[in-house]
Amino acid sequence: MLIREKLEQRGLVIPPAQVVPEGMTFSYRRAVRHGNLVYIAGHGPSEGAGWGAPFGKVGVDLTVQEAYAAAELTALNVLGTLEREITGLDDVACWLKMTGWVNSGPEFTEHAQVINGATDLIRDLYGEDKVAARAAVGAPALPFDMPVEVDAVLALQ
Amino acid sequence: MLIREKLEQRGLVIPPAQVVPEGMTFSYRRAVRHGNLVYIAGHGPSEGAGWGAPFGKVGVDLTVQEAYAAAELTALNVLGTLEREITGLDDVACWLKMTGWVNSGPEFTEHAQVINGATDLIRDLYGEDKVAARAAVGAPALPFDMPVEVDAVLALQ
Amino acid sequence: MLIREKLEQRGLVIPPAQVVPEGMTFSYRRAVRHGNLVYIAGHGPSEGAGWGAPFGKVGVDLTVQEAYAAAELTALNVLGTLEREITGLDDVACWLKMTGWVNSGPEFTEHAQVINGATDLIRDLYGEDKVAARAAVGAPALPFDMPVEVDAVLALQ
Numbered sequence: 003m004l005i006r007e008k009l010e011q012r013g014l015v016i017p018p019a020q021v022v023p024e025g026m027t028f029s030y031r032r033a034v035r036h037g038n039l040v041y042i043a044g045h046g047p048s049e050g051a052g053w054g055a056p057f058g059k060v061g062v063d064l065t066v067q068e069a070y071a072a073a074e075l076t077a078l079n080v081l082g083t084l085e086r087e088i089t090g091l092d093d094v095a096c097w098l099k100m101t102g103w104v105n106s107g108p109e110f111t112e113h114a115q116v117i118n119g120a121t122d123l124i125r126d127l128y129g130e131d132k133v134a135a136r137a138a139v140g141a142p143a144l145p146f147d148m149p150v151e152v153d154a155v156l157a158l159q
Numbered sequence: 160m161l162i163r164e165k166l167e168q169r170g171l172v173i174p175p176a177q178v179v180p181e182g183m184t185f186s187y188r189r190a191v192r193h194g195n196l197v198y199i200a201g202h203g204p205s206e207g208a209g210w211g212a213p214f215g216k217v218g219v220d221l222t223v224q225e226a227y228a229a230a231e232l233t234a235l236n237v238l239g240t241l242e243r244e245i246t247g248l249d250d251v252a253c254w255l256k257m258t259g260w261v262n263s264g265p266e267f268t269e270h271a272q273v274i275n276g277a278t279d280l281i282r283d284l285y286g287e288d289k290v291a292a293r294a295a296v297g298a299p300a301l302p303f304d305m306p307v308e309v310d311a312v313l314a315l316q
Numbered sequence: 317m318l319i320r321e322k323l324e325q326r327g328l329v330i331p332p333a334q335v336v337p338e339g340m341t342f343s344y345r346r347a348v349r350h351g352n353l354v355y356i357a358g359h360g361p362s363e364g365a366g367w368g369a370p371f372g373k374v375g376v377d378l379t380v381q382e383a384y385a386a387a388e389l390t391a392l393n394v395l396g397t398l399e400r401e402i403t404g405l406d407d408v409a410c411w412l413k414m415t416g417w418v419n420s421g422p423e424f425t426e427h428a429q430v431i432n433g434a435t436d437l438i439r440d441l442y443g444e445d446k447v448a449a450r451a452a453v454g455a456p457a458l459p460f461d462m463p464v465e466v467d468a469v470l471a472l473q
Contacts, residue, residue: 034448
């Protein structure tokens with residue numbers, strides 16, 4: 003089954019690219035290909051012109067469940083970037099590494115449970131033998147007060 | 160001398176793999192090989208069924224010396240994962256990158272001294288010409304309240 | 317135009333390598349080459365024997381503008397390491413990934429604006445089609461109380 007079909011089956015939609023404020027320019031790329039390696043920039047739970055998750059600190063402004071959903075949406079954005087900027091979703095040979103940052107305070111310890119929202123989706127779509135090595139860590143704050151940020155390295159077929 | 164012999168000479172033991180609570184599944188791999196590149200997930204100072212280091216924040220719950228030992232144990236776990244999941248310890252051509260996160264508060268500045276616990280071990284085992292580029296940074300908290308987390312990228316021969 | 321000429325045109329100078337206190341040894345390398353991949357260690361705004369930026373937390377001890385300048389200086393140090401330890405600045409085929417940590421408190425959200433100081437320089441020197449994927453995140457503290465830390469992966473021609 004194609005990845006797009008699996009997404010549809012789960013009722014999941016890849017959001018459109020994050021809308022960029024007029025006049026804003028970027029000095030980085032959302033994805034860079036080198037040979038069959040692809041580096042994906044840090045993404046968050048954006049949804050086109052808005053945000054698909056509450057802002058703020060997990061454990062304070064969001065529950066772990068809400069943050070799990072934000073991490074899943076973040077992974078959908080990673081997939082959207084891959085598809086729009088590099089190649090089709092079915093061209094992935096293997097996910098190599100994902101790093102997930104959780105916007106959280108000094109008492110928080112459930113980083114893994116939050117970032118599972120991103121990596122569970124990748125597992126469900128690509129299978130256990132293609133999932134990435136992962137690091138899940140805390141950050142005292144993130145750009146735009148996003149609750150999570152996830153980047154990735156993957157190999158194409 | 161084999162890496163295993165160097166470990167023995169130093170009285171160091173690679174702990175068994177971290178025991179996974181029954182029913183728990185993972186959506187990431189501890190190590191992923193692509194060609195001769197290996198990506199190792201974020202590891203901590205676990206020891207089989209338990210933890211080989213005090214929990215908590217370095218500078219508050221642990222001294223820098225205790226955290227150095229925790230980082231060394233973390234590097235032993237990185238080696239254990241490499242050996243159990245990918246290939247023998249002597250097949251490493253070069254360590255490419257290690258990132259070390261230190262669970263610490265806003266006043267802490269000795270991240271390098273802590274993460275040295277991991278990279279000093281790699282240097283002692285593999286030699287100065289094979290050590291990784293490194294980033295050592297703070298995190299306000301880490302999964303399970305681990306004092307340190309370290310991931311790695313390496314090249315096989 | 318050569319990268320060195322572009323730097324000169326902008327009045328920018330790559331600082332000398334950070335002076336290492338006598339007797340201090342390192343268990344990591346500032347840059348590691350594997351094939352045509354280069355991994356650059358986490359760098360900060362050092363300037364030879366001193367520091368070219370105020371210490372401390374962005375938003376408290378430094379303004380965003382000062383931190384932008386610190387990130388630019390950090391990128392100059394990344395270039396200096398590349399040139400001293402691996403190869404000439406004009407041998408870069410493509411910047412693949414940069415991660416930027418901003419030393420900042422829980423209320424800070426302008427991480428992107430700070431790390432732009434590093435990636436804007438890379439864009440100005442190498443062009444938009446060679447810039448890296450990027451992650452910009454917060455850290456509660458950084459080694460030596462540096463305001464920013466940046467690491468990089470790049471491909472050589």
